[in-house]
Amino acid sequence: MTRNVARRLYDEVAAAPILSPHGHVDARVLLDDAPFPDPATLFITPDHYVTRLLHAHGVPLDELGVGVPPEDRDGRAIWRHFCRHWDAFLGTPVRFWFESELSDVFGLDEQPSEASADRIYDQLEARLAEPEFRPRALFDRFGIEVLATTDDxxxxLAAHLALREDPTFHGRVVPTFRADRYMTPGTAAWAPALTALAEASGIDTGSYAGLIEALRSRRAFFRAAGGTATDTGVLTPEATPLPDTEAERIHLAALAGEVSTADASAYRANLLYRFAEMSVDDGLVMQLxxxxxxNTHRPTFDRxxxxxxxxxxxxxxxxxxxxxxLAGFGTAPGFHLVLFTVDETLFSREIxxxxxxxxxxxxxxxxWFLDSPAAITRYRAAVTDxxxxxxxxxxxxxTRAFCxxxxxxDMSRRVDAAYLASLVVTHQLSEDDALGIARRLVDEQPRHVFKL
Amino acid sequence: MTRNVARRLYDEVAAAPILSPHGHVDARVLLDDAPFPDPATLFITPDHYVTRLLHAHGVPLDELGVGVPPEDRDGRAIWRHFCRHWDAFLGTPVRFWFESELSDVFGLDEQPSEASADRIYDQLEARLAEPEFRPRALFDRFGIEVLATTDDxxxxLAAHLALREDPTFHGRVVPTFRADRYMTPGTAAWAPALTALAEASGIDTGSYAGLIEALRSRRAFFRAAGGTATDTGVLTPEATPLPDTEAERIHLAALAGEVSTADASAYRANLLYRFAEMSVDDGLVMQLxxxxxxNTHRPTFDRxxxxxxxxxxxxxxxxxxxxxxLAGFGTAPGFHLVLFTVDETLFSREIxxxxxxxxxxxxxxxxWFLDSPAAITRYRAAVTDxxxxxxxxxxxxxTRAFCxxxxxxDMSRRVDAAYLASLVVTHQLSEDDALGIARRLVDEQPRHVFKL
Amino acid sequence: MTRNVARRLYDEVAAAPILSPHGHVDARVLLDDAPFPDPATLFITPDHYVTRLLHAHGVPLDELGVGVPPEDRDGRAIWRHFCRHWDAFLGTPVRFWFESELSDVFGLDEQPSEASADRIYDQLEARLAEPEFRPRALFDRFGIEVLATTDDxxxxLAAHLALREDPTFHGRVVPTFRADRYMTPGTAAWAPALTALAEASGIDTGSYAGLIEALRSRRAFFRAAGGTATDTGVLTPEATPLPDTEAERIHLAALAGEVSTADASAYRANLLYRFAEMSVDDGLVMQLxxxxxxNTHRPTFDRxxxxxxxxxxxxxxxxxxxxxxLAGFGTAPGFHLVLFTVDETLFSREIxxxxxxxxxxxxxxxxWFLDSPAAITRYRAAVTDxxxxxxxxxxxxxTRAFCxxxxxxDMSRRVDAAYLASLVVTHQLSEDDALGIARRLVDEQPRHVFKL
Known part of the structure; x- marks a missing residue:
């Protein structure tokens, strides 16, 4: 009975357009519309969901093409590694995504194995050479209405701007403003980042005031290019304002190569607070x-x-x-703050x-680690109350895995349908209400939250 | 099959009397037995489960009557806010409680919506004027056998004492001793609290020894008024004894306005330990x-x-x-310590x-945040092992929401029945044993734990 | 439908041999093959799963025989306590194990209760006197292929060695190297432990270098006696190497009775790191x-x-x-590190x-606290993704409870079958793949992980 309700709910949303408000596909892929490269480069090498589990089963990362120049990779050998270890993926979402891609996108229904590896590889290679498997054709076939990228x-944003002006492309590809690397005074990457930002904005970032002005300027540029949101990745989300003079002092000290760990943390916490302040001002959604x-395994990172x-x-x-x-901006009109976690104890306790x-x-x-049927179900059960x-x-x-x-x-829609159905059959929700929620979750909800 | 078993288990306890050993209803409501005020004041304004989610959807708290004198509230406008945002409550326990109240208590089956708001309001207003919707009539109709309040x-305890002597009232309404405000030396509320306690007890609370004596005296008074339990709310439950001389020193320093944060914490941890000691002596159940x-959002708290x-x-x-x-009293005969949490990781790991x-x-x-079907099920699954x-x-x-x-x-009984049924169908429990447990959970168990 | 699939999966593995790679049975029980003592001594007194819950219901530990010399225990009185409190175990895994033992091992199907206590006791006592209920007969009947013990x-390892040479015993009983007590410099138990190790190894453990050499020597001895693994129990698993000179300094200071808490921690963290280093060298699996x-309740520990x-x-x-x-050895060929936890938030977040x-x-x-159907299901749901x-x-x-x-x-096999079936019916796994996994989990997987 639950299954029948779930099926009806899923059918209602199965074909709805895809709104993808956060991801890591390169806009240039759609601008260039070149054929995808070989199957290994498309499916294995750049996808750390796949390579990490193969690595866990003893396959060295370089044998999967990681850190190897494309011209030196042996796509077929990489592919064989993957097929030989197919058992390692049973029960994981990677297995579901992968079988869906093979079957629904490429029309291949054979299960990967040592025996089938070459056969599947050949068929995929042939498909990828056909025009209907180019990025734009797939974009249309997938029913993607909005695709957000992640950008410095x-x-x-040349690719984004070109796509907007391209009369032959009708999709909506929007940039997302991610300023993580400006938050790390005291690291080697920070000063070069400031320089790049100064060049892009035409604003001197040698001072904290200049950095803030440059960031505001680039946010406006992103908005003009269609952006609706920012994203920030941090280990801990301290967000505490500093007086400008104090932020300025740390900025200058860091440029001089003399910043304490405590000052660097305070600087970062101040910037996170300022990002919220900017979002209140310019309306860009703030994702955290x-x-x-x-990069916890130093030897792997180094290599x-x-x-x-x-x-x-x-x-x-x-x-x-x-x-x-939140004391400063939690109730500010129009401010949107989306909180993500990989520690699922936060779902019911904090988020x-x-x-x-x-x-x-x-x-x-x-x-990330929680984007599976079981974890999504736990999320709903923990958050809905x-x-x-x-x-x-x-x-x-x-994802960076376009296909x-x-x-x-689809997995998300199925899981939400099953969750809603469980509420229907236990009389916690009418089926009509559940239908409304199912539709809302794939349409009105992301449009509203991400201001699409 | 699970559903049939669950139904049989639920039927066994559906009509059992209600034992409510912890809640926040005002005893005076039952003493006065006056008609409830308008629907908004009954259902919306004082219930932070309801107002918080409306606030999260952008309705300012004052438009819900919060912080507004009763005479200045527009009950109908408040009610309309609620009905307009009914979708926000779908899937939450508030929706279940609310529909149950409308339907089972007031006989109204229309779903709240912008269109139905006024109609439901009118019907509720009419019902509330009828004698069978007065507090005592509902108390009887609800089958409440014991109702515990929470008291300073x-x-x-005038209302409690009057109810005990009222020959026309047959229910049992018992006070619960909650001494939180005496645990906060160094705050503005502490000294006035000591004064109030001195007045109530006739014992000088200017010393720590006096405070302890006054608390013991009031506990005896609560017991004489029918109380069986205490309750304490703390951020962290440190419970470490201090020598009396040290507690006395901090007490006097705090009265003089000079108490360090560390001393205040030590004082509080000592009191929590002493509360257990008192419970061992006088038999009052200790709830934590x-x-x-x-009050994490300062601007909202200030206003x-x-x-x-x-x-x-x-x-x-x-x-x-x-x-x-626990080293001191964990195995003391007759001592009962009931541990509550809103961090559900504690269920399997600690509690x-x-x-x-x-x-x-x-x-x-x-x-609180965990009193929903999903969370109660997780609690049983985590604790039973x-x-x-x-x-x-x-x-x-x-709850403070009497209706x-x-x-x-009822929700708790349904959820426990479903949980027990899941054990029956997987052969982890016989149906006879499950029936015994279902009965025990609504009767013998709370009577024993709370000494009712 | 789920149940039918689960049944087919379970049937596939129900009779598979038992591989028990971690437990606490005494090898001497199998060497001596003496009849088990009375039912209370077999089932109640030594099993803290059982005694703790009886204690929680008010039965003093000494009335359960804990801390009482065997000759002073009244087995029948202990047994009656247990049967009288049978309700306390409903819904817990102890109840499942116990009923399985009574029914499947001893052929007794009566439910424990005050009324049945003596009858069951008499029947068990009679069974235990029969030859087919001696340890070796049960070992064979249980289908145990490998049984790992835990040893200092x-x-x-006299019992292990004798069993290996005993032509009448065909089972495989292997020791596990557990060196916890050598990690606690500054405690009273540490120096005597070093002395015992020196005697066993013939290597002076008066220096850190000597301790390391002695441990390596004993690991080789354990391997020669059939051991494949080590185990270590710690509160926190810090594993940070010290320079040998620093470790030597702390070792000597501790022997002189002068070691700081910080030094003791650093010493322990170094040893945990060295245990991994040794495992890389000698191939013994490292369990944590x-x-x-x-021993959190001091009064109980003291008594x-x-x-x-x-x-x-x-x-x-x-x-x-x-x-x-992990930086040092995480990718070392052949190194196996098995991580256990009683904090289940670690399953999805860390492990x-x-x-x-x-x-x-x-x-x-x-x-331990998580070895129940509900917790094992949560483990699978959290870890599989x-x-x-x-x-x-x-x-x-x-377990130390042999029977x-x-x-x-069996419980584990049933729970895994049910979990796999849930994936099959939701199309996350084919039934063929599920069958393969079910078989793998009871055979290839423990053989590989523990190098059996």
Whole structure:
């Protein structure tokens, strides 16, 4: 009975357009519309969801093409590694996404295995050469209405601007302003980032005042290019204002190469507070992805760089560190703050209670390690009591794997339908109300939360 | 099949009398037995479960009557806000309680909406004027056998005493001793609280020894008035004894306006320990509601006061901070300590293991943000393994919304029936044993735990 | 439908041999093959799962035989306590194990109660006198293929060696190297432990270098006696190397009775790191059971000693404290590190993400307070997304209750079958794949992880 209700709810939204308000696809892929490269480069090498589990089963990252120049990679050998370890993915969302991609996008129904590896590879390679498997054709076939990318403030957004002016492309690809690298005074990357931002904005970033002005200027540029949101990734979301003079002092000290850890933290916490202040002023939605230890395995980082599978969830917390920000802007009209976590204890203890009081706060969908049927169900069960459905963000796919976008949204729709059905059959919701919520979650909700 | 078993279990307890061992209804409501005021004042304005989610959807608290003198409130306008935002409550327990109240208590089956708002308001207003909707009539109709209130030690319990002597009232309304405000030396509220307590007890509270004597005296008074339990709300439940001389020193320093944060904490931790000591002596059950950051949004607190929706769950912990108290009294005969949490990670990690060893400790029912079908189910699944059913507290409604009491207990009975049924169909429990447990949870268990 | 699939999956593995890679049975029980003593001594007194919940219901530990010399115990009186409080165990895994033992092992189907206590006791006593209820007969009947014990490095493993040479015994009983007591410089137990180790190894442990050499020597001895693994229990799993000179300094200071708390911690963290280093060298699997506060109720510890029910779960954490160890050995070929926790928030936040990247790391099965159907299901739901099935440890029974071994493994097989079935009916897994995983979890997986 639950299954029948779930099926009816899912059918209502299965074909709805995809709104993807947070992800990591490169806009240039759609601008260029070149054929995708070989299957390994499309599906394996750049996807740390896939490479990390293969690595966990003993396949060295370089044998998966990570850190290897494209011209030196052996796509077929990489593909064979993946197929040989297919068992490692059973029960994981990667298996679901992957089978969906093979079947729904490429029409291939054979299960990966050592025996089938070459056959599937050949078929995929052939498909990828066909015009209907180019990025724009897939964009249309996937029914993507909005696709948000993630971009540095110094980015010229050339691809976004060109796409907007391209009369042959009808999709909406919007940039997202992510200023993380300006928050790290005292690291080697900080001063070069300031320089790049100064060049992009034409504003001297040698002072804190200049940095703030440059960031505001670039936010306006992003808005003009269609952007509706910002994103920030931090380990801990302290957001406490500093007097300008104090921020200026730390800025100058950091440029001089002399900044204490405490000052660097205070500087970062001040910037996070200022980002909220800017959002109140310019209306850009503020997303927060907090609580990830980045690059925890030093030997892997040294050899292969970031995003290679050893970013790990931290113990999270929003209520206390965000208190100053929420005291300042929590009830500011039009301010939208979307909170994401990879520590699921926060769902019922912090995020839902915050979203259930502050007009500005929305409970971000499960992210990264938690974007699976089981974890999404736990999220709904933990968040709905205190925050209902109308204070949740709607699904985000957060992916750089373009072909997995429909599978990811489809999974979310199925899981939400099943969750809603469980409420219907236990008389916690009428089926009519559930239908309304199912539609809302894929349409009105993300449009409202992300101001699309 | 599960549903059929659950139905049989629920039928067994659906009509059982309500034992409400912890809540916030005012005893005077039952003493006066005056008609309830308008629907907004009954259902919306004083219920922070309702106002917080409306606030989260952008309705200012004053438009809901919060902080507005009753004579200046527009009940109908408040009611319209609520009905217009009915969607915000879908999937939440508020929606369940509310529909139950409308339907089961008032016989109204129309769903709230902008269109139905005035119609429902009119019907409710008419009902509230009828004699069978006065507090005492509802008390009888609800089948309430015991109703515990929450009271300050300085309270004269006049309403409780009058109800006990009123030959026309047959219910049992018992006070609960809650001495939180005496635990905060260094705050502005502390010295006036001491004064009030001195007046009520006739004992000088200018010394720590006097405070202890006055508290013991008032506990005796509460017991004489029918009280069986105390309650204490703290952020962290440190409970460590101080030598009397040290407690005395801090007491006098605080009265002189000179108390350090560390001393204030030590003083509070000592009092919590002494509360347990007093319970061992006088038999009053000790309830602990720990782990809530109170009044986190300063602007709202300054304008609207406490209990306005921005109390937020903290990271909890009982095992370490309670260790001295449990070393002292954990195995004391007759001592009952009921532990509540809003951090549900404590259920399996701390509360169930403690209740599964200490004769004194009982696992308190899910509270506040966790009093929903999903969270109650998680509580049972997390606690039963280590503590079984017989070391859990039985349901508490914790409400100031008098008309929601039967709906809240009914929800608990349904959820426990469903949980027990899931154990029956997976052969973890016989149906006979499940029936016995279902009955026990609504009767013997709360009677035993709260000494009713 | 789910039930039918679960039944087919369970049937596939119900009769598979038992691999028990972690537990606390005494090898001498199998060497001697003497009849088990009376039912109370077999089932109640030594099992802190049972005694703790009886204690929580007010039965003093000494009335359960704890801390009482065997000759002074009244087995029948102990047994009556247990039967009278049978209700306390309803819904707990103890009830399931116990009923399974009574029914499947001893053929008794009467439910314990005050009325049935003596009857069951008499029947059990009669059974225990029969030859087919001796340890070796049960070992065969239970289908145990491998049974790992837990042993001190100074142990001479005489029982293990004798069993290996006994032509009449065909089972495999292997020791596990557990060196906890060498990690606690500054405690009274430490110096005597060093002395015992020196005697066992013939190596002077008066220096840190000597301790390391002695431990390596005993590990080789354990391996020669069939051991494949080590185990370590710590409160927090810090694992940070010290320079040898620094470790030597602390070792000598501790022997002189002058070691600071900080130095003792650093020493322990260094040893944990060195244990990993040794495992990389000699191939012994490294198990970590972290996060338990031991002996929290001082009065009970003083009177009854350790393992008497008041060990309590701590807030856990692996990602940060293990970082140095994982930087050093996380990708070392052949290194196996199995992480166990009693803080279930770690499953999705730490253990699964670690097991999903590091080739060496495996997600240990739920342990102690979490070895119940509900908690095992939560473990699977939390771990599978990030780590799949092939990076989990397979079930461990962790028991000193020999007769409960088959019931515990049977419960695990049923729960895994039900979990897999839930994936099958929601199309997250084919039934064929589920069958393969079910088989793998009871066979290939523990063989691989524990190198059996």
């Amino acid at each position: 403030p110094a980015d010229d 992805h907090a609580g990830v230890h980045r 292969f760089g970031p995003d290679t599978g050893h970013d790990l969830p931290a113990v999270g917390g929003y209520t206390l560190p965000l208190a100053p920000l 839902a209670p915050l979203a259930g009081f502050y007009p500005s706060v929305f409970a971000g969908a499960p992210w 205190s925050a209902g459905f109308a204070k949740t963000s709607g699904f985000i796919d957060d 997995s976008i429909p599978a990811r949204h | 030690p300085a309270d004269d 509601h720990a782990g809530v950051h109170r 609207f006061g406490p209990d306005t929706g921005h109390d937020l769950p903290a990271v909890g912990g009982y095992t370490l901070p309670l260790a001295p108290l 169930a293991p403690l209740a599964g060893f200490y004769p004194s400790v009982f696992a308190g029912a899910p509270w 280590s503590a079984g059913f017989a070391k859990t507290s039985g349901f508490i409604d914790d 929601s009491i039967p709906a809240r207990h | 490095p100074a142990d001479d 059971h972290a996060g338990v506060h031991r 009854f000693g350790p393992d008497t029910g008041h060990d309590l779960p701590a807030v856990g954490g692996y990602t940060l404290p293990l970082a140095p160890l 699964a993400p670690l097991a999903g990247f590091y080739p060496s790391v495996f997600a240990g099965a739920p342990w 990030s780590a799949g099935f092939a990076k989990t440890s397979g079930f461990i029974d962790d 409960s071994i088959p019931a515990r493994h």
